[in-house]
Amino acid sequence: MLKHVLTPLAVTLGLLAGGPASAQGVVKIGVLEAMTGQQQSTGVQTLAAMKLYMAQHGDTVAGKKIELIVKDDGAVADNSKRLAQELIVRDKVNFLVGFAVTPTALAVAPLATEAKVPTIVANAGTSIITERSPYILRTSFTLPQSSVIIGEWAAKNGIKKVVTIVSDYAPGLDGEKSFTEAFTKGGGQVVEAVKVPLAAPDFAPFLQRARDASPDAIFVFVPSGQGATFVKQFIERGLDKAGIKIIGPGDVTDDDLLNGMGEQVIGTVTAHMYSADHPSALNKAYVEAFKKANNGLRPNFMSVGGYDAMHLIYEALKKTGGDTDGDKLMAAMKGMAWESPRGPISIDPETRDIVQNIYIRKVEKKDGELYNVEFQTFDAVKDPGKAKK
Amino acid sequence: MTSSSRLAAAIAAQFTDRARWSLLEVLFWLVALSTIWLLPDQHLILAEIVIWALFALSLDLILGYAGIISLGHAAFFGIGAYTAGLLAKHALVGEPVLALLLAGLAGAVFGFLTSFLVLRGTDLTRLMVTLGIALLVRELANRFGWLTGGADGLQGIDMQPVLGLFRFDLYGHTAYIYSLAVLFVLFLLARRIVGSPFGLALLAIKGNPLRASAIGIGADRRLIGIYTLAAAYAGIAGGLLTQTTAFTSLESLSFDRSADGLLVLIIGGTGHLYGGLIGAVVFRFAQDWIATATPQYWQFWIGLFLVLIVLVGRDRIGGWFTPLRRLADRVGAWRPGKTRPTVLPGQGGAP
Structure with missing residues (x-):
């Protein structure tokens, strides 16, 4: 009896909700960060760097407009999981970025796999994170x-x-x-x-x-x-x-x-892997721009994780020509190498983890x-x- | 002779009256049911609201009906959450409904054991005792990382389909319908219980324990009973959260959860079962909306919002509906000229 009522119901709902198709011409990046609580500085730094990258490189790439949707998880894994699910289902984001502490990234890993959403760890540093889902990459450190x-x-x-x-x-x-x-x-x-x-x-x-x-x-x-x-x-x-x-x-x-x-x-x-004192021209410019945009706040190692995550997203979109298919984006990001404010870095194509000085x-x-x-x-x-x- | 039979009839009438469903209640549940079709995009947050509602309902049972104030209700929530999580993780009990009952049982057993501590002393003592117990449980869970995953949370839970039929999906459809069904069943049970002689006896104890015992209503056994029941409800709420998110962590045992539960209940109003339900809707939607608008400073606005709610709506939000309720009663012509008994315990319920 119950089955007769509920099965068609579930099917209808599935149809209503539709697939993860995004609005035409917009790429949505779900940012899950600790904007409050003990890890607040991580969230503030990372988000500031992401916004700086957008200010420097424009908010349009490969014909798509980049949109950040920021959610505060307070570095609590329960919240991250719930908010990530909402970002995927309700906002239909194309990327997930952030994760101030390891448990938040681990909690989201199964969702990344299920929804095939490229997920970039910009902060957390436990080795196993990238092994938990083939859709996780890292721009922070281990x-x-x-x-x-x-x-x-x-x-x-x-x-x-x-x-x-x-x-x-x-x-x-x-x-x-x-x-x-x-x-x-x-x-x-x-x-x-x-x-x-x-x-x-x-x-x-x-x-x-x-x-x-x-x-x-x-x-x-x-x-x-x-x-x-x-x-x-x-x-x-x-x-x-x-x-x-x-x-x-x-x-x-x-x-x-x-x-x-x-x-x-x-x-x-x-x-x-990063010091604000790193002696490179790129870093000098980065520190100066960051301070100028944020009331003299000095960028820390968490900020470069966010900055490089944005770089990874921009370059991947350029490579796919604006295609937001999760698998294509992952393929584009693996093995990518570039110069970051911290020095030369690359994404290991095998482990999707970061290789850096x-x-x-x-x-x-x-x-x-x-x-x-x-x-x-x-x-x-x-x-x-x-x-x- | 005649007077006593008249009294019996009056009492019987009173009980049927209390048990009767008002138009507004029916409407409330119809609206809740309709969201399954009307708001398919919101099922994730709705499922969460339902779980908050169940948790607040559980608190209402002890605070609104028995006057036991608790700042450690998360202990039962967390025990339920970890029970459901461990049962699923180690594939001990795969079927969620059965596992949920066991989560409730775990909460009840722990509630029963700790109820003896809660019996002692007055409000302030109870506040401290419940708070202490919750802190103890949380620290134990942190300590036994090999079992609970410690600060990293309980990872790797793989949920089986509900009743072997409905898989938990990414969109939260199954999660919402399942949670709503559980809430409805438990609400019916709670409604039945608070409307029973047992429920009335609890109200008497809440009003004045001395006088209650003077007319032959012993407090202890009844308080143990309701405390155990509330713990079971909280355990089930925790179990639901674990099952619908396939994850749990120390957060489920935290002081914040106890305090937020109390907050949800107070927003909606204590002592009329719907308080927790209404409070959960208001609390979560407000939180979601404000946190989206200003991710960094949302806690400030939430704080302001709460202060305003409690200052402006003296009878809490539940009270705002009183005129509506009266109107509904008049339209239904079910209870002309009588105040609803459910309004009564509203006085003095809040801490």
């Missing part, structure tokens, strides 16, 4: 990329004992694992591995534990935005005076927050401001998390 390199660097540069402190979720575990492997292989020793809850971080007790182990350095990964709190408490507890260094991927010395951290952070060495940087004072100054470059680093398989 934690193993910089963690392995800082691990090798630390082992070679007189650091023997390290305590690791990471946020207790996928990218933190990723970073901890790859750092520990690289560091112990180089002869170092991880004396303690501490995991900090992702929400409501108070690092003080964990820092005390780290101090008691008296390491040479603390390897730290916290999501973008939490770095300032970490450094503040690190200094309050006097760990800097105890001769303990901070090392890690560059999330902790985020360009966005660096100036507010105080001079105690000078000398901190991190490995990362990783720089070792040291915090220095330049013209009265703190910057991560790059002093060593590792060219075209693939995601070590996948290279192993």
Whole structure:
């Protein structure tokens, strides 16, 4: 009985809703970002960079008008999944871009596959994300990329004992694992591995534990935005005076927050893919334009993820001649290589993950401001998390 | 003799009266049903609204009818959500309806166990106890990452078709129809329960527990009963959310969810079952609309909107419909010259 009523009903509804055909001449980009909450700075930076790219390159490409539809997920995966579904079904977007933290990207992956919507991860950095759907690409970075390199660097540069402190979720575990492997292989020793809850971080007790182990350095990964709190408490507890260094991927010395951290952070060495101080003409122009458009806000590594995501979309549309078929766009984007403000980058056609230079940087004072100054470059680093398989 | 039989007849009349469906109620459900055909593009958000409505309905059962104020109702919601998620993920119970019942059962069992704590003390104690329990459960879920996925959420849930027939689709059609059906059935049950002598006894306890016990209405067992039932409802709401989105995370256990549930209920008004339903519609559509208009500062406008609602509509939005309701009653000529009993518990229901 029920079946007789509901089956035709479902069929009718399916017809009414129609396929994912988009309006003529408009390409819609669904932006899922954390515009509120703890990861807010990521959303603000990424969106600002995307808008900057559009302002610089025009909002029409291959005869199509580009339209951004921004949704705030507050970095909560439940919201991301729901909003992504609405963007796909109701707004019929052609791309999904954003994902401030890993869980949001993982939650959306099955939808990307089902709806065949090219999904560009502009922020999140856990290795496995791109393996979760053949429609996911990444323009940010992976934690193993910089963690392995800082691990090798630390082992070679007189650091023997390290305590690791990471946020207790996928990218933190990723970073901890790859750092520990690289560091112990180089002869170092991880004396303690501490995991900090992702929400409501108070690092003080964990820092005390780290101090008691008296390491040479603390390897730290916290999501973008939490770095300032970490450094503040690190200094309050006097760990800097105890001769303990901070090392890690560059999330902790985020360009966005660096100036507010105080001079105690000078000398901190991190490995990362972008610094606002990157010495290239393109980057100088980028930083200047970004600051001008955003009230003097300095772009951070999250922003370039958004900027390059827009580049990827523009170039892919040029290649397909404005065709928005998901599979064609994916084919166009795989293997694409270009110069980004962070340096030369490309999309690995095999893994759809980003291949980029990783720089070792040291915090220095330049013209009265703190910057991560790059002093060593590792060219075209693939995601070590996948290279192993 | 005659007086007592007259009394019995009056009581019987009162009960039939309470159980009778008004025109407006019928209309409400007809409108809800019609959205299946009229708003096919909105099914995703509607499904979510239905789940919020069910959650708020569950809160209404304890707050509006028994006067138990809770800031930790998300504990039951989350337990239901994770139960449904784990059952589906590990293919223990594939069929969603059955899994949903188990999610409700899990909520009920936990509700029953914690109800003894809630019995103790007054409003403030209850507020703290419920809040504490929810925080405990959330932290446990965070701690046992191997089971729950921790901060990354419960990934890899693959939902089976409802009753083995209807697959959950991308457009949310199945999700909405399924959720609406569940809400309707549970609403009927709740309506029946609050209209029963048990429901009246609860109202008496809510009004004045001492006096209630003086006329032979014991509080404890009844409060345990309604608390357990509400927990089951919340568990089912959580289960529904997991099933319709094939995902759940610590968010389902968070304080925000408890607080938002309360907010939804207060917007719509406590103590008349429809409060949560109306509140959910207003809350979610307002949120959706404002968040689209200004993704970065929408929380400011939501806050302002809520303050205004509570200040302007003193009887909450549910109260705005009172004239309409009177009109409907008069047109139907079902209840001339009487106030609706459902309006009564509205007083003093809010915290």
